[in-house]
Amino acid sequence: MPAGVGRRAAVVALAVVAVLLVPAATAFAGNGGLLPPPAHSPNAHRIRDAYVFVMIFVGVVFVIVEGALLVLITRYRRGKRDRTQEGPQIHGSTRLEILWTVVPVVMLTAICGYIFYKLPGINDAPPAAAANQTTITVEGHQFYWLFRYPNGAVSIGTMIAPAGDVVHENITAPASEVNHSWWVPELGGKTDAIPGQTNHSWFQAPIGTYVARCAELCGIQHALMDATVKVVPRAEYEAFIAARAAAPGGLDVGKEEWQGVCSSCHRLNETYVGPALGGNPLLRDRDGIENLVRHGLRQMPAVGENWSPEQIDALIAYTKTLPKQKANGFQS
Amino acid sequence: MASKANHHPSAARQRFGSDWRAGRITAWLTTVDHKRVGLLYIWTTLGFFAVGGVLALLMRAQLATPNENFLTRGSYNQVLTIHGTTMIFLVIVPILAGFGNFLVPLMIGARDMAFPRLNALSYWLFLLGGIVLLSSFWAGHGAAQGGWTSYVPLSTLHMPGHGEDFWILGLHILSISSLVGAINFIVTIHNMRTSGMTWTRIPLFIWAILTYAWLLVIVLPTLSAGLTMMLLDRQWGTHFFDPVHGGSPILYQHVFWFFGHPEVYIMILPAMGIISEIIPVFARKPIFGYKAVAYSTVGIAFFSLLVWAHHMFSTGLPVGLDSFFMLSSMVIAVPTGVKIFNWLATLWRGNISFDTPMLWSLGFIGVFTLGGLSGIFLAAFPIDWQLTDTYFVVAHLHYVLFGGSMFAVFAGLYYWWPKMFGRLLDERLGKLHFALVLIGFNVTFLPQHFLGLLGMPRRVYTYRPGGIWEVYNVISTVGSFLMAVGMLVFVLNVVITARSGRRASNDPWLADTLEWYTTSPPPAWNFDRLPYISNARPLRDVRRRLEAERWK
Numbered sequence: 001m002p003a004g005v006g007r008r009a010a011v012v013a014l015a016v017v018a019v020l021l022v023p024a025a026t027a028f029a030g031n032g033g034l035l036p037p038p039a040h041s042p043n044a045h046r047i048r049d050a051y052v053f054v055m056i057f058v059g060v061v062f063v064i065v066e067g068a069l070l071v072l073i074t075r076y077r078r079g080k081r082d083r084t085q086e087g088p089q090i091h092g093s094t095r096l097e098i099l100w101t102v103v104p105v106v107m108l109t110a111i112c113g114y115i116f117y118k119l120p121g122i123n124d125a126p127p128a129a130a131a132n133q134t135t136i137t138v139e140g141h142q143f144y145w146l147f148r149y150p151n152g153a154v155s156i157g158t159m160i161a162p163a164g165d166v167v168h169e170n171i172t173a174p175a176s177e178v179n180h181s182w183w184v185p186e187l188g189g190k191t192d193a194i195p196g197q198t199n200h201s202w203f204q205a206p207i208g209t210y211v212a213r214c215a216e217l218c219g220i221q222h223a224l225m226d227a228t229v230k231v232v233p234r235a236e237y238e239a240f241i242a243a244r245a246a247a248p249g250g251l252d253v254g255k256e257e258w259q260g261v262c263s264s265c266h267r268l269n270e271t272y273v274g275p276a277l278g279g280n281p282l283l284r285d286r287d288g289i290e291n292l293v294r295h296g297l298r299q300m301p302a303v304g305e306n307w308s309p310e311q312i313d314a315l316i317a318y319t320k321t322l323p324k325q326k327a328n329g330f331q332s
Numbered sequence: 333m334a335s336k337a338n339h340h341p342s343a344a345r346q347r348f349g350s351d352w353r354a355g356r357i358t359a360w361l362t363t364v365d366h367k368r369v370g371l372l373y374i375w376t377t378l379g380f381f382a383v384g385g386v387l388a389l390l391m392r393a394q395l396a397t398p399n400e401n402f403l404t405r406g407s408y409n410q411v412l413t414i415h416g417t418t419m420i421f422l423v424i425v426p427i428l429a430g431f432g433n434f435l436v437p438l439m440i441g442a443r444d445m446a447f448p449r450l451n452a453l454s455y456w457l458f459l460l461g462g463i464v465l466l467s468s469f470w471a472g473h474g475a476a477q478g479g480w481t482s483y484v485p486l487s488t489l490h491m492p493g494h495g496e497d498f499w500i501l502g503l504h505i506l507s508i509s510s511l512v513g514a515i516n517f518i519v520t521i522h523n524m525r526t527s528g529m530t531w532t533r534i535p536l537f538i539w540a541i542l543t544y545a546w547l548l549v550i551v552l553p554t555l556s557a558g559l560t561m562m563l564l565d566r567q568w569g570t571h572f573f574d575p576v577h578g579g580s581p582i583l584y585q586h587v588f589w590f591f592g593h594p595e596v597y598i599m600i601l602p603a604m605g606i607i608s609e610i611i612p613v614f615a616r617k618p619i620f621g622y623k624a625v626a627y628s629t630v631g632i633a634f635f636s637l638l639v640w641a642h643h644m645f646s647t648g649l650p651v652g653l654d655s656f657f658m659l660s661s662m663v664i665a666v667p668t669g670v671k672i673f674n675w676l677a678t679l680w681r682g683n684i685s686f687d688t689p690m691l692w693s694l695g696f697i698g699v700f701t702l703g704g705l706s707g708i709f710l711a712a713f714p715i716d717w718q719l720t721d722t723y724f725v726v727a728h729l730h731y732v733l734f735g736g737s738m739f740a741v742f743a744g745l746y747y748w749w750p751k752m753f754g755r756l757l758d759e760r761l762g763k764l765h766f767a768l769v770l771i772g773f774n775v776t777f778l779p780q781h782f783l784g785l786l787g788m789p790r791r792v793y794t795y796r797p798g799g800i801w802e803v804y805n806v807i808s809t810v811g812s813f814l815m816a817v818g819m820l821v822f823v824l825n826v827v828i829t830a831r832s833g834r835r836a837s838n839d840p841w842l843a844d845t846l847e848w849y850t851t852s853p854p855p856a857w858n859f860d861r862l863p864y865i866s867n868a869r870p871l872r873d874v875r876r877r878l879e880a881e882r883w884k
């Protein structure tokens with residue numbers, strides 16, 4: 001092959017490397033996505049460890065294979081030889097076949113071994129003797145997350161959890177719902193919220209605020225179906241759920257519903273996924289709104305199908321505080 | 333069907349007419365010639381590839397920056413669904429069938445497929461299925477929106493309109509098409525090999541197509557069952573998947589992935605077969621470990637039937653099942669590695685020419701390796717709990733399907749183009765095409781691994797502003813448009829070659845297999861006469877014999 005082609009190939013190779021370096025460099029700066037997000041719960045930690053363990057093997061194999069590929073095509077390129085010239089007619093080698101069967105088997109066994117070694121710490125929450133235990137139900141709905149606490153309190157969009165406790169999550173969705181997937185990247189892996197089924201997960205986290213996302217395509221607003229997990233001191237947590245249980249129809253509950261549920265598809269003054277709601281008389285009509293959220297309407301899902309009467313009260317209490325008219329002054 | 337009787341050239345000539353490429357539209361509409369059917373497949377799939385590619389670019393345009401308003405919500409989900417479904421069911425699977433149709437009879441020394449009419453039927457069903465699927469866009473409420481996996485209950489109880497029904501119907505038709513084609517491949521390969529072509533002398537591509545066909549026959553009925561249940565749930569009030577009435581959404585996932593995982597090997601095994609044909613030719617060596625490569629094909633196919641629930645690790649399966657599916661998935665990595673090592677060993681001490689088919693094949697090894705390795709993270713189920721349903725999976729699947737299957741498809745197009753059309757594609761444009769796609773591909777999909785690890789779920793039409801997500805997303809979009817430019821270079825190449833491409837001899841690459849024994853393009857009856865096959869590289873024997881005679 002003429003030298004020009006070799007040089008061109010080298011230029012192309014360099015260009016590829018350069019282009020790949022850009023994201024790689026950005027990735028190295030801070031946690032740019034070479035590892036799972038920083039872990040704030042023991043199970044998330046162990047998943048991260050497992051990731052690093054696998055990464056070492058995979059990295060070595062990657063370098064060997066890609067390195068071998070580059071070396072072989074450089075070393076055995078045709079160069080000035082004639083196109084018809086043959087290489088040695090080697091048809092194979094049983095010993096080599098065995099070698100590159102056995103070595104990967106050993107490597108993969110090591111990986112599986114390590115996974116099984118870490119598995120109990122990921123799957124099984126610390127026992128009651130080791131830490132306080134709390135159970136919170138996580139319910140996926142189109143397009144919001146609803147949380148139920150042991151004393152019957154409910155919150156939407158934000159889970160309040162006690163710091164240091166082992167928090168058991170019962171993850172589910174009402175039977176009439178679609179699949180969702182509950183994911184708090186810093187607190188562990190995903191667990192699907194499947195209608196009519198309850199799955200389990202857990203975390204044990206320090207005080208902090210963590211982002212949660214829905215990770216299963218669940219309809220038109222799936223992309224924005226996120227939530228917040230607020231881990232607070234135990235006293236604060238207890239005060240919160242007690243207050244909630246005492247006033248399940250309170251204005252704060254209603255506000256949460258409006259912001260977490262209705263606002264994912266409605267704006268007051270402009271059409272969004274659904275129509276603008278500013279000035280809509282239903283916002284002042286308890287029966288009307290109950291009917292609407294319990295049964296849905298055409299494209300609108302039955303977002304409040306399993307809400308308690310108090311939750312409906314809360315909603316209407318809040319919507320009554322909204323302006324009577326659209327901002328532009330027209331009654332809708 | 334070609335019987336031994338008309339192996340006599342003049343009889344064959346009489347039966348098959350003068351030129352299989354003569355005649356205009358009606359000749360193509362009524363053809364039962366495997367070469368024409370193959371080309372119909374290939375042209376049609378390339379058309380669908382353009383459609384799927386444009387849909388991809390629309391998505392990347394929307395995702396270039398956060399809170400973009402270019403293609404949102406329902407429209408995005410429609411585009412997402414049809415993009416994925418098109419690339420899988422209308423591009424990769426059928427283009428491999430196209431290669432199979434064109435090549436299988438030529439490679440095994442047959443006059444045609446066993447059932448030429450069935451062959452034509454499978455093509456026309458494919459076209460029909462494609463049209464039905466794409467017409468989903470014109471249904472009330474638009475196209476299907478559930479992704480190519482179309483999970484329930486979203487796709488049954490929560491998807492109004494008839495887009496989803498078109499999607500189901502389209503897939504039904506495509507399954508029948510593939511099934512018919514697969515049976516035809518099986519019968520042809522089992523019964524119509526020329527004399528001397530034993531199982532260890534057939535080209536590795538034939539091993540791959542045979543395995544592909546068996547897998548299709550085994551798993552397509554499962555898909556059809558799942559689709560039928562879905563259609564019944566949607567239209568006739570059954571409750572297979574409806575939890576309100578005791579149905580099970582998880583059942584659908586099992587059914588789908590029992591089909592869906594083998595499907596990914598249906599898409600990669602023939603691609604690997606193409607690579608196994610090309611690498612030895614351009615390294616001027618026999619394939620290293622013919623039997624190992626052939627058996628690993630069968631091994632992969634067998635194990636691919638046992639790993640389906642690795643797509644369901646986050647659904648709350650019992651740990652025992654998770655463990656089983658992790659182990660079985662790891663097992664599959666072994667024969668996959670065997671293939672890669674054998675290709676590398678084939679390069680060793682070779683005389684490597686970097687013609688375009690070889691560049692795509694080497695690119696395949698480089699890129700597919702990364703896709704295979706990222707799969708190991710996904711098979712380790714606790715790690716998968718972090719990675720599933722994120723952009724990491726999108727990156728993984730594109731490394732194996734685009735960097736894998738599609739790179740091999742391009743390798744195959746550049747390699748067999750002279751046999752199909754009698755002209756060689758332009759090498760300079762070919763290399764430019766390769767370079768642009770290789771770079772664009774990595775720029776598009778490498779950062780998506782990082783996005784997934786950072787927490788970006790897949791199948792989202794937008795994301796919130798802030799941080800490094802924006803950087804990676806815009807890089808990814810730039811890469812996708814770079815690839816698109818590469819594809820335009822390919823179109824240019826095709827057009828230029830059709831007008832003024834270099835004419836190809838029978839055997840322009842000095843290849844090993846029987847399709848190069850006949851003219852480029854072959855006559856309707858394929859071969860005037862055939863050599864006796866005494867090993868896996870009959871053409872090399874022929875060349876050596878000619879050489880020897882020349883010097884006698």
Ligand code: HEM
Pocket residue numbers: 385388389391392412413415416417419420424478479480481726729730733734737738776790791792812815816
């Ligand atoms: C120009 C090249 C391509 C680009 C830029 C591209 C881009 C994308 C994007 C943005 C998505 C949506 C990700 C999400 O939100 O989940 C996607 C999904 C997908 N792509 Fe591609 N793609 C390309 C080529 C291909 C090819 C050649 C194949 C087939 C081998 C393919 C198969 C898929 C599949 C199977 C999905 C998943 C669809 C689903 O989950 O329903 N893509 N692609």
Ligand SMILES: [Cu+2]
Pocket residue numbers: 140141143179180181214215216217218222225
């Ligand atoms: Cu969701």
Ligand SMILES: [Cu+2]
Pocket residue numbers: 592593596639640642643
């Ligand atoms: Cu799979």
